Amino acid sequence: MAAPLHIGPLEIATPVVLAPMAGVTNASFRRLCRLYGERALPEALRPQQEGPVTTVAGGLAAPAGLYVTEMVTTRALVERNAKTLAMVRTDPAERVRSIQLYGVDPATVAAAVRILVTEDLADHIDLNFGCPVPKVTRKGGGAALPWKRDLLEAIMCAAVQASESAVAVTGRQRAVPVTVKMRLGIDDDHETFLDAARLAADAGIAALTLHARTARQHYAGKARWEQIARLKEATSLPVLGNGDIWSGDDAVAMLETTGCDGVVVGRGCQGRPWLFADIVAAMHGRAERTRPDLDAVIAVIKEHGRLLAAELGEDRGVRDLRKHIGWYLKGYPVGGAARAELMRVSSLTELDAALARMRERLPAQVPFPGAAAEGPRGRAGSPRRPHLPDGWLDSPYLGPADRALLAEAELDVSGG
Secondary structure, eight states: OOEEEEEETTESSSSEEEEEOOTTTTTHHHHHHHHHHHHHGGGGGGGSSSSSSOOSSSOOEEEEEEBBBOOHHHHHHHTTTTTHHHSOOOOOSSSEEEEEEEEEEEHHHHHHHHHHHTTOSSSSEEEEEOOHHHHHTTTTOGGGGSSSHHHHHHHHHHHHHHHHHHHHHHTSSOOOEEEEEESBSSSSSSSOOHHHHHHHHHHTTOOEEESSOOTTTTTTTTOOOHHHHHHHHHHHOOEEESSOOSSSHHHHHHHHOOOEEEEEESGGGGOOOTTHHHHHHTTTTOOOOOOOHHHHHHHHHHHHHHHHHHOHHHHHHHHHHHHHHHTTTTTTTTHHHHHHHHOOOSSSHHHHHHHHHHHHHHHOOOOOOGGSSSSOOOOOOOOOOOOOTTTTOOOSSSHHHHHHHTTTTOOOOOOO
């Protein structure tokens, strides 16, 4: 049985985290994942009401883990971009409001943190230093940023200090811990994670998540879990491992083989919010696993569509659902024509009708297809040379040309 994880005032009874994914981890998907996780909790841990749950010590309970927002760009938050403000207004039913920020300027990051804390929008803030997307790294952001140790240190210190001062000024009941998500480094010759961990500890960061791939790897190949073990041995901070968690058994294996304190799940739950039920069950020592037949998957697709329509409006919500359809139906023998029709729906009525037509062409029983429905989702790609600013690797400290580029690096993209 996995030990509870404590991050500041947060008590995470099941140490699993839904990773931020742009266009995926909006409030609707977070809710689906959390509810699956909570249904698999032992009865004694299962909350009896929606919303925040206070611990005996006055902290916040996250009985089935943390469920983090899509990544929010600090500049857009500070400029009060309407779309960004909507992203940080979380579901009132959530246990802990976890928001991930992406930024490259210490002052802007600090200002964004102050907004989240003073306006009571977050209980936990995560900083993303793991994005491998070329349009970000070529400007020195994302996974490229930790190479510049002075900038990394300045951003982490600014975020922690802003959170602490805002809590003090507003008289908030609890601290708002700041955590970090990062990669191994830019490539095998330019590792950054151990130096970053030392700087994080000095800055007051509350926990670290390590995606055990380099920026060069993107999502290709195997995550190098042995490096998570290296990080755990090198720091006193709580360490969460990320990479290649496709099942509840994978989550337990990562805990056991690396000694890490928790796991972070990204692509493995796309089209499989029930993965959190499997992970919660596995972490509490139970053998049951969720193996949905096609009818159960159809019911989840409909529920997801209705949640998105309520969150985003019907037209936008149903269009947003389309990206999930292929993930949900992975491995099920529904046929290409049905998939294509579902990718064209634009209303809940059309969604229900297309699902009904798909279902009526199939046998009475369409069982869970096993391994074909599990494992990686989408394209992992292949390793590629990281796109970096000219001369970026010449020094681990910022130069004048580097500073000019960083103003362009704050783009609304996913990564980690």
